[in-house]
Every structure is written in C-alpha cells, then in structure tokens.
Amino acid sequence: xxxxxxxxxxxxxxxxxxxxxxxxxxxxxxxxxxxxxxxxxxxxxxxxxxxxxxxxxxxxxxxxxxxxxxxxxxxxxxxxxxxxxxxxxxxxxxxxxxxxxxx
Amino acid sequence: xxxxxxxxxxxxxxxxxxxxxxxxxxxxxxxxxxxxxxxxxxxxxxxxxxxxxxxxxxxxxxxxxxxxxxxxxxxxxxxxxxxxxxxxxxxxxxxxxxxxxxxxxxxxxxxxxxxxxxxxxxxxxxxxxxxxxxxxxxxxxxxxxxxxxxxxxxxxxxxxxxxxxxxxxxxxxxxxxxxxxxxxxxxxxxxxxxxxxxxxxxxxxxxxxxxxxxxxxxxxxxxxxxxxxxxxxxxxxxxxxxxxxxxxxxxxxxxxxxxxxxxxxxx
Numbered sequence: 348x349x350x351x352x353x354x355x356x357x358x359x360x361x362x363x364x365x366x367x368x369x370x371x372x373x374x375x376x377x378x379x380x381x382x383x384x385x386x387x388x389x390x391x392x393x394x395x396x397x398x399x400x401x402x403x404x405x406x407x408x409x410x411x412x413x414x415x416x417x418x419x420x421x422x423x424x425x426x427x428x429x430x431x432x433x434x435x436x437x438x439x440x441x442x443x444x445x446x447x448x449x450x
Numbered sequence: 451x452x453x454x455x456x457x458x459x460x461x462x463x464x465x466x467x468x469x470x471x472x473x474x475x476x477x478x479x480x481x482x483x484x485x486x487x488x489x490x491x492x493x494x495x496x497x498x499x500x501x502x503x504x505x506x507x508x509x510x511x512x513x514x515x516x517x518x519x520x521x522x523x524x525x526x527x528x529x530x531x532x533x534x535x536x537x538x539x540x541x542x543x544x545x546x547x548x549x550x551x552x553x554x555x556x557x558x559x560x561x562x563x564x565x566x567x568x569x570x571x572x573x574x575x576x577x578x579x580x581x582x583x584x585x586x587x588x589x590x591x592x593x594x595x596x597x598x599x600x601x602x603x604x605x606x607x608x609x610x611x612x613x614x615x616x617x618x619x620x621x622x623x624x625x626x627x628x629x630x631x632x633x634x635x636x637x638x639x640x641x642x643x644x645x646x647x648x649x650x651x652x653x654x655x656x657x658x659x660x661x662x663x664x665x666x667x668x669x670x671x672x673x674x675x676x677x678x679x680x681x682x683x684x685x686x687x688x689x690x691x692x693x694x695x696x697x698x699x700x701x702x703x704x705x706x707x708x709x710x711x712x713x714x715x716x717x
Contacts, residue, residue: 353493370494372573414666417489 363425375410492661492713495668499585508558517553530590536601548690611700652708
C-alpha cells in the first residue's frame, strides 16, 4: 500500500488553494540498475481532485513528472469546512485516495 | 535518479537570467531554492516517522514512545536542538540516530545489527532512521540550538570533533576544513558553508536533515558526515560511531544560538 498524500487546502476570498504532496517513485523506465537491467517504468498516470464529489481537476501524467510529486492548484467556489479528495492511479493499477477539509 | 524537478526550475532560472543579465549566480541559486521550498517532500518522511515512533515493533512489541531523547521519556518537542548530549543510562554521548538505535535495542528488543541494517534509504527501501529523524527534527523547528557541553564526556567529544575537523589525511590530503574553512566558495551549485565562522556553522547545521532533490531522499546528519568522508576518500565513517558523534557534537555546538530550521530542502 502506497504512503498517504499530504494535502492542504485553504480558502481565501472565494478561491481555494490546494497543495498536494504525493509519495511515488515515478520511474521513467529509462534507467538501468546496477546489473544493467532496465528499471521498469512506474509512474502516476492519472490524478483527480474532487470538491464535494465534483471534479475540479483531472490530469494525465507521464514520466516527466518528478519523484515525490508536488502539485498546487486553485479553484473557485469552495468554502471552509468542505471536503477535497485527491486520487492518483499509476500505470501498474495501484491507486490511492486521501481527503482533507478546507480551512 | 535524474533530477527532473531541478531541470525544470533551472530552465525557469535561465529565462530569468536572460532578462536581467546583472543578477549574480548566487541570487539565481537563491531563486531556485525558493521555488523548491514550496512543496518540500520531507513532509512525507515526517508523516512516516511520526507513525513509526508510535508503532509497536520488534521482539518486545513496544513503541518508541518511552524513548528518552534527553528531555525525559517520550519528550520529542525541541529535543534535537540539545543533541548530541550525554546519556547516563548508556554512559555515552549520543546524537539523535545513535540514541534511536539505542532505544530500538533497549525498548523494542532489536539486535543492534538488525536495527541498523538500513540506516540510509534507497528508493522503496526506506530507512526507519531517516523517517524518524525527519519527524523528530521537525518537532524542533524554531527551537534555539543549545548544545550545553555540561558533562565532561560532552566536552571530550567536542574536542575530538574539533581535531577531526582540522585533521588532514587520505589520498587527497584533505581535512573537513579544506572545503569548509573559507567563505564564498562553492562546488557547482552548492555553497560551501564556512564552518569555522559562526554564521556559516549555524546556517549549515540548522538546515540538516534535508530532502535531497537529486536523490529523492531525506538525508540525516549521519548521512551528511558519511558522504563528506566518502568525498574526502577517507575510510567509511561508521554509523553511530564515537567519531561520527564527536564531529556532530563539534558542529552542533558551533551552531548554538541559531534557530533550528529543518528538515530543509537541498539540491
């Protein structure tokens, strides 16, 4: 099971700022290990953020994103106390969902 | 791991450099650091470390919550700012990682060799020490560094550490002071802190542990010294050895008076 994400969401003047740290290896599939074998690609391919069940961000990712990715975005219409949920899915089908409350 | 995060930021810095040709490389490096600091993945290690501290583990099925880091059993807040220090129960000066290994042995019942099998993590093989150190040091953020040197053994460790700092040896005839005894020097992007001056010593010590972007790992002070020794082509600095603790004591004490500010983020 993958490690939990760290999500922070803060509302100011009707705009919610969301900061997400994900724990992931993000292997490109281009590197070789000590014995010369290719390290298989392993990366987050899909990220979805929902606010009260409604999608506010959806992204398709590839191997160009860094290890332990950091994602920050803003959206309008959120209020303090409401829920933000973030889900990622990687190319091996692993997935992880975490949520936080807007403050 | 190719530092892609760095590459992207450097690209941005390069554009900025073109716009204002007068700005110094140091200012551009500072900008790059600022861009990185927004989302420090060290937080992922902190979360894991807090969890590990409270988890019941080992043959004795005990958590580390009874571990005394010098301010009483289980007191974590600010403890790191007073370490290394003398521990009467072990009759030895210990830094954080050595103390954690001690607690894993005495409280959780691990054998020392098993507890210290993986002191530095690599990829998915995480090190418990790096996670625990991330959390414990984060609990000292903002605390003023105060290594007391009240006990004779602490003073002894300091003096030994000072000797080691200036000791020249190895195939390159290097001492720590060779790289860290002059101001305003750097290797590639990395400033070399002048550890013989108060400000340099404080800035360097208070920003470890740190997330190393180029490695995608959180690194502790034991790792920092270990890697300095590797770069000097010295023999391996043994984890939790008296030598590593002595050098840490010397550097920590010289940072006294500064506010602790780690886990940080570095190239």
